[in-house]
Amino acid sequence: MVIIIGAGLSGLLTAYRLKKEGIPFKILEARNRVGGRINTVYGTNNTPVEMGATWFQSPHKNLLALLDELSIEYFTQYMDGSVFYQPTASAPVQLVQIPSQSPSYRISGGTSNLISTLYKQLDETDVLLNQRVKEIKFRKNGVQLVAEKIFDCDSVVLAIPPKLWSKKILFMPELPLNLMETAQQTHTWMEDSIKVAMTFNIPFWKHENLSGALFSNAGPITELYDHCNHENSKFALCGFISASLKDLSFEERRSRVINQLINAYGEKAGNFLDYEDCVWGQEENTFEASDKFIFPHQNNGNPIFSKSFYDNKMFISSAESALEFPGYMDGAVFSGNETAKKIAAKYK
Incomplete structure (x- = not known):
């Protein structure tokens, strides 16, 4: 055995x-x-959000072959429209266009x-x-x-x-x-990461021709992406927040993230249904301190x-x-x- x-x-x-x-x-x-x-968790309306591994790309042939073998569908990460970008803490959030890149994919159903x-x-x-x-x-x-x-x-x-x-x-x-x-x-991999996700009743960013993506050098959110499901019937944003926030309480991280979200996306971003985050550095079955x-x-x-x-x-x-x-x-x-x-x- x-x-x-x-x-x-x-x-x-x-x-x-x-x-x-x-x-x-x-x-x-x-x-x-x-x-x-x-680790996919399911919020209000059974909306799937990823607290762990999420994206893959075309060169990942081993994973693609396995998904095909198991008849599991996957779909392209939505990146249409402008993205929010904040170069420094003292600079305002701005809308920018990013050049076309090789697409990332997500697994249908989470x-x-x-x-x-x-x-x-x-x-x-x-x-x-x-x-x-x-x-x-x-x-x-x-x-x-x-x-x-x-x-x-x-x-x-x-x-x-x-x-x-x-x-x-x-x-x-x-x-x-x-x-x-x-x-x-x-x-x-992931040991220093903090994943974050918010679910919504409507994908307000798509209604404004936005990709939903946010990139910030100031934080607390460093990267955020559209996280609607394959059918585009469940709506969320998901990404990473700075590892420097790992020692804050859940409530303090949540407060800082939502403030940043509203500052970038507007007041409508405060009408979220669920806030989830996962500090992988607090997961004893993943994280172990290095000497x-x-x-x-x-x-x-x-x-x-x-x-x-x-x-x-x-x-x-x-x-x-x-x-x-x-x-x-x-x-x-x-x-x-x-x-x-x-x-x-x-x-x-």
């Missing part, structure tokens, strides 16, 4: 591939939900549509939530994991960010020093993560470990596919 640690995109995809190969597995997930850094589609292909009994792995012991004849219960298996897949497993799991015998050092200096400064994407895609360890008993699979588009959803898909191939080859 294979045990997969983490029920994010790469972990669920690894499991989905193993099930097709008839290889038994269990997924252990520390959270009380599946999805990891993909990014969690991909997660739920994969999850539904698995047996519920094979995905165990609220199981935080504390120790992994490698023995001659197999592997033992200590979580809320004890689990024994033939192989283990680390499908969570490298910094997380290197700092939160005790390995016996210890991991190779070069692997441990690299993992602890690997940037976890020294780490650059964005540092060590993402490092070739050491593509190796297997402990006589083919341990494999690494996460967005950060991917050799293609590491840190992105496409990287998570690449990792899930490659890890499943390695395990299938071992079992054959």
Whole structure:
């Protein structure tokens, strides 16, 4: 049996591939939900907004192929019309035109549509939530994991960010020093991000020939985009606020964001239905403090993560470990596919 640690995109995809190969597995997930850094929440009128991974582009062939395989639709990010831009805190918000760029895409029904589609292909009994792995012991004849219960298996897949497993799991015998050092200096994508979204009864920006987008060097919102659903029947704006606001209370962040929103879009922007934000730096199953400064994407895609360890008993699979588009959803898909191939080859 294979045990997969983490029920994010790469972990669920690894499991989905193993099930097709008839290889038994269990997924252990520390959270009380599946999805990891993909988390679509539903506001008033059941409007889907993304608190995690959202956009992808044409070069992301691994993700596109998976969406096609699972018959999941996707659509182009709406960017028609002028955008709001604030170059500095002392400068007024202005309307500008931006040159045409390669389109970004979003998954119909929300990014969690991909997660739920994969999850539904698995047996519920094979995905165990609220199981935080504390120790992994490698023995001659197999592997033992200590979580809320004890689990024994033939192989283990680390499908969570490298910094997380290197700092939160005790390995016996210890991991190779070069692997441990690299993992602890690997940037976890989204770990410093704060996502924000507001839902509305009407898409007032579209009525004014605006894209809905806002780019500000002053903050608190740094980027904001139209977030209406594929059918254009649910209306929202969604984006990022400055990571410097992570220590403020929810109420204080909300107040500052709404003030900025009204200042840019006008009083009508104050007629929102829901305000949601997610400070990923407060998510203990995503964020782990770094011992020294780490650059964005540092060590993402490092070739050491593509190796297997402990006589083919341990494999690494996460967005950060991917050799293609590491840190992105496409990287998570690449990792899930490659890890499943390695395990299938071992079992054959």
